[in-house]
Amino acid sequence: xxxxxxxxxxDYVHVLPIRVYYEDTDAAGIVYYANYLRYAERARTExxxxxGVDQTTLWCRTGVRFAVRSCAIDYLAPAVxxxxxxxxxxxxxxxxxxxxxxxxxxxxxxxxxxxxxRIACFRETGQPARMPAEVRAALTSLQQSELRA
Amino acid sequence: xxxxxxxxxxDYVHVLPIRVYYEDTDAAGIVYYANYLRYAERARTExxxxxGVDQTTLWCRTGVRFAVRSCAIDYLAPAVxxxxxxxxxxxxxxxxxxxxxxxxxxxxxxxxxxxxxRIACFRETGQPARMPAEVRAALTSLQQSELRA
Amino acid sequence: xxxxxxxxxxDYVHVLPIRVYYEDTDAAGIVYYANYLRYAERARTExxxxxGVDQTTLWCRTGVRFAVRSCAIDYLAPAVxxxxxxxxxxxxxxxxxxxxxxxxxxxxxxxxxxxxxRIACFRETGQPARMPAEVRAALTSLQQSELRA
Amino acid sequence: xxxxxxxxxxDYVHVLPIRVYYEDTDAAGIVYYANYLRYAERARTExxxxxGVDQTTLWCRTGVRFAVRSCAIDYLAPAVxxxxxxxxxxxxxxxxxxxxxxxxxxxxxxxxxxxxxRIACFRETGQPARMPAEVRAALTSLQQSELRA
Numbered sequence: 001x002x003x004x005x006x007x008x009x010x011d012y013v014h015v016l017p018i019r020v021y022y023e024d025t026d027a028a029g030i031v032y033y034a035n036y037l038r039y040a041e042r043a044r045t046e047x048x049x050x051x052g053v054d055q056t057t058l059w060c061r062t063g064v065r066f067a068v069r070s071c072a073i074d075y076l077a078p079a080v081x082x083x084x085x086x087x088x089x090x091x092x093x094x095x096x097x098x099x100x101x102x103x104x105x106x107x108x109x110x111x112x113x114x115x116x117x118r119i120a121c122f123r124e125t126g127q128p129a130r131m132p133a134e135v136r137a138a139l140t141s142l143q144q145s146e147l148r149a
Numbered sequence: 150x151x152x153x154x155x156x157x158x159x160d161y162v163h164v165l166p167i168r169v170y171y172e173d174t175d176a177a178g179i180v181y182y183a184n185y186l187r188y189a190e191r192a193r194t195e196x197x198x199x200x201g202v203d204q205t206t207l208w209c210r211t212g213v214r215f216a217v218r219s220c221a222i223d224y225l226a227p228a229v230x231x232x233x234x235x236x237x238x239x240x241x242x243x244x245x246x247x248x249x250x251x252x253x254x255x256x257x258x259x260x261x262x263x264x265x266x267r268i269a270c271f272r273e274t275g276q277p278a279r280m281p282a283e284v285r286a287a288l289t290s291l292q293q294s295e296l297r298a
Numbered sequence: 299x300x301x302x303x304x305x306x307x308x309d310y311v312h313v314l315p316i317r318v319y320y321e322d323t324d325a326a327g328i329v330y331y332a333n334y335l336r337y338a339e340r341a342r343t344e345x346x347x348x349x350g351v352d353q354t355t356l357w358c359r360t361g362v363r364f365a366v367r368s369c370a371i372d373y374l375a376p377a378v379x380x381x382x383x384x385x386x387x388x389x390x391x392x393x394x395x396x397x398x399x400x401x402x403x404x405x406x407x408x409x410x411x412x413x414x415x416r417i418a419c420f421r422e423t424g425q426p427a428r429m430p431a432e433v434r435a436a437l438t439s440l441q442q443s444e445l446r447a
Numbered sequence: 448x449x450x451x452x453x454x455x456x457x458d459y460v461h462v463l464p465i466r467v468y469y470e471d472t473d474a475a476g477i478v479y480y481a482n483y484l485r486y487a488e489r490a491r492t493e494x495x496x497x498x499g500v501d502q503t504t505l506w507c508r509t510g511v512r513f514a515v516r517s518c519a520i521d522y523l524a525p526a527v528x529x530x531x532x533x534x535x536x537x538x539x540x541x542x543x544x545x546x547x548x549x550x551x552x553x554x555x556x557x558x559x560x561x562x563x564x565r566i567a568c569f570r571e572t573g574q575p576a577r578m579p580a581e582v583r584a585a586l587t588s589l590q591q592s593e594l595r596a
Contacts, residue, residue, distance in 0.1 A: 021492055022502075023332065023485045025325035027379045029273075032321055033217050034186035038470045041183070045468055055469075056529045068182050072221045078275060081325045082503045124178075126227060170343055171353075172336045172481065174474035176528045181470055187321045194319055204320075205380045230474045231354045327571075331515045332488070335481035366480050370519045376573060422476075424525060 013088045014047035018105075020083040030078035036113045037071070040103045043087035044119075051142040053135050062132045064121050069098065074114045083107055094139045097121055097130050162237050163196035167254075169232040179227035185262045186220070189252045192236035193268075200291040202284050211281045213270050218247065223263045232256055243288045246270055246279050311386050312345040316403075318381040328376035334411045335369070338401045341385035342417075349440040351433050360430045362419050367396065372412045381405055392437045395419055395428050460535050461494035465552075467530040477525035483560045484518070487550045490534035491566075498589040500582050509579045511568050516545065521561045530554055541586045544568055544577050 018039050026032040045055060048066075059065050079085055085107050092100040098120040105113040121129040131139075167188050175181040194204060197215075208214050228234055234256050241249040247269040254262040270278040280288075316337050324330040343353060346364075357363050377383055383405050390398040396418040403411040419427040429437075465486050473479040492502060495513075506512050526532055532554050539547040545567040552560040568576040578586075 019489075019493075021485070021489050022324045022326065023330055023488060026320045027323035027325075027327045028214055028216070028320065029325050030216075033220075034183045034190070034321065037183035037186065038468070041470060042466075042468050046466075054529060056527075065177055067177070067179075067227075068224055070221070070223045071182075072219070074219045075217055078216075080503075082501060168340075168344075170336070170340050171473045171475065172339060172479055175469045176472035176474075176476050177469065178474050183470065187319070190321060191317075191319050195317075203380060205378075229354075231352060326512055326514070328514075331518075332481045332484035335484065339481070363475055365475070365477075365525075366522055368519070368521045369480075370517070372517045373515055376514075 013090050014043065014050060016043040016046050016087045016089070018042070018085040018087060020079055020081055020085065022081065025081050030080055031083075033075060036073065036075075036105055036115070039085070039087050039105060040089075040115050040117075043089045043103060044101065047089050047142075048139075051138040053138050058132070058135065063123055064129045064132060065124075066099075066119050067122050069118045069120045071118075072116045075112075076114065077110060077112045079105070079107060079112050085112070091139060091143050092116075094136060094143060095131075096136070097128055099131075099139065162239050163192065163199060165192040165195050165236045165238070167191070167234040167236060169228055169230055169234065171230065173228075174230050179229055180232075182224060185222065185224075185254055185264070188234070188236050188254060189238075189264050189266075192238045192252060193250065196238050196291075197288075200287040202287050207281070207284065212272055213278045213281060214273075215248075215268050216271050218267045218269045220267075221265045224261075225263065226259060226261045228254070228256060228261050234261070240288060240292050241265075243285060243292060244280075245285070246277055248280075248288065311388050312341065312348060314341040314344050314385045314387070316340070316383040316385060318377055318379055318383065320379065322377075323379050328378055329381075331371075331373060334371065334373075334403055334413070337383070337385050337403060338387075338413050338415075341387045341401060342399065345387050345440075346437075349436040351436050356430070356433065361421055362427045362430060363422075364397075364417050365420050367416045367418045369416075370414045373410075374412065375408060375410045377403070377405060377410050383410070389437060389441050390414075392434060392441060393429075394434070395426055397429075397437065460537050461490065461497060463490040463493050463534045463536070465489070465532040465534060467526055467528055467532065469528065471526075472528050477527055478530075480520075480522060483520065483522075483552055483562070486532070486534050486552060487536075487562050487564075490536045490550060491548065494536050494589075495586075498585040500585050505579070505582065510570055511576045511579060512571075513546075513566050514569050516565045516567045518565075519563045522559075523561065524557060524559045526552070526554060526559050532559070538586060538590050539563075541583060541590060542578075543583070544575055546578075546586065 020031055024031050024035045085105055087103055087105050089101060089103045092102055098118055101117045101119060103115045104111050121131045123129045169180055173180050173184045234254055236252055236254050238250060238252045241251055247267055250266045250268060252264045253260050270280045272278045318329055322329050322333045383403055385401055385403050387399060387401045390400055396416055399415045399417060401413040402409050419429045421427045467478055471478050471482045532552055534550055534552050536548060536550045539549055545565055548564045550562045551558050568578045570576045
């Protein structure tokens with residue numbers, strides 16, 4: 001059903017280390033559930049930057065922004081204060097107007113939170129937009145460089 | 150496909166009004182995607198409180214806490230600064246150790262964000278726990294009072 | 299020393315109730331120190347709205363925004379999960395380009411956090427701006443209505 | 448007046464780089480004012496860790512936590528999305544039960560936000576506590592190593 005997870009799919013993994021601070025935790029002593037979405041966005045931003053896509057520049061030059069359309073999150077185990085986490089990100093599919101990505105927040109080799117996202121391009125008006133050609137090329141190249149690896 | 154949405158399911162809707170402040174928005178001029186999870190948690194907390202379940206009391210008396218196990222979010226349209234939103238919440242299923250809930254963030258009659266959640270009970274150790282009987286009774290009664298309505 | 303606290307100063311108090319949710323707390327079991335600034339901003343926004351000043355409208359019509367220039371915060375006692383707090387706000391001085399305000403976050407009759415702020419008007423370029431006449435009038439009127447009370 | 452800024456005071460500067468993400472910004476296109484307190488706390492945590500003081504360990508071993516007692520913040524200029532900032536932190540004074548610190552958030556050589564803080568030790572009950580001897584020694588040593596430099 002989810003063809004994007006087939007073997008032909010990119011295994012590209014971008015890894016962003018994250019330290020857990022007091023701001024991230026809640027009175028249950030664990031990372032507050034919404035904050036994994038903050039971690040995931042930091043990681044996607046850095047993955048895009050690595051591919052040469054700076055979101056501010058993208059916006060100023062093309063009037064287009066990425067925004068998350070849908071997100072499925074599994075909370076497998078909690079992170080706590082002072083943990084050193086890693087957000088592993090990979091592109092599952094790069095389409096003409098949207099991206100599918102998977103992100104896993106890990107502590108050591110343990111997956112704590114798993115996210116599947118669909119991200120689309122939008123104009124300021126909120127209307128869907130095609131991904132600018134150079135952005136799509138950069139993201140596709142990101143996938144392929146990994147496939148070659 | 151999703152049996153919890155069958156007609157036998159509770160139509161109970163709890164409504165929490167939410168005002169959008171600067172803290173909720175981001176540089177794209179819209180509510181930051183993680184913040185809908187904050188709104189949703191506020192609404193669930195108030196719905197539980199209405200059913201007589203205070204989370205601090207629950208924790209102190211029984212050593213059990215609710216935590217989100219999984220969440221599927223659809224971002225349909227953005228909210229902006231100064232919007233008055235409503236979070237509509239309903240219980241889809243009350244089980245022995247977990248709850249299924251649906252929440253919709255609306256502006257007027259427009260659904261902006263839709264969340265489907267599975268929420269489970271945990272001990273401080275992180276181990277799954279049965280829901281205390283009085284909590285389960287309260288939540289079931291919440292469903293039934295709605296069904297009678 | 300601080301002339302704005304002299305008897306000639308407005309005693310106007312706007313009160314915004316705030317409920318403490320998990321999102322507000324941290325692993326120390328108390329409200330995270332930065333979050334009182336979020337509470338304070340919500341309260342100032344509602345106080346302005348009550349005076350007929352909507353910040354989105356202000357921005358769209360005049361290209362001017364309020365921003366905090368300086369803030370002194372005293373943390374007197376912690377708030378915890380499920381607390382019902384009140385943010386008491388009053389204008390100490392309404393000048394041509396800036397406002398001085400005092401805000402106190404209380405639980406029952408106990409002051410938990412006290413803030414003194416200087417808030418100024420800015421253009422999008424970041425340059426200081428005079429306060430639009432109708433805004434200044436509205437805020438001055440807010441003070442005076444209280445003095446008459 | 449502020450003796451802690453006299454020449455005999457430590458010039459120790461700990462520097463933490465911070466990237467500005469969407470989560471940090473607001474609809475005015477700038478970093479939301481409360482978020483500088485999050486940045487500052489991350490920097491203090493890392494400065495403490497560098498001095499061998501891990502806050503989780505401190506808490507578990509001694510039942511003592513640091514908490515901010517007061518904070519004066521000057522907002523000099525705004526940071527925006529994708530900025531690379533630095534938080535420069537230094538201890539102004541290490542006392543028996545509290546610390547005075549200064550932190551400056553910079554972009555290149557420009558100071559954007561300046562914070563002066565008083566931080567004290569507390570027990571879980573909320574009562575003030577003496578700083579554990581080894582923590583005080585570590586922080587004093589942090590100051591002195593800088594003075595020798």
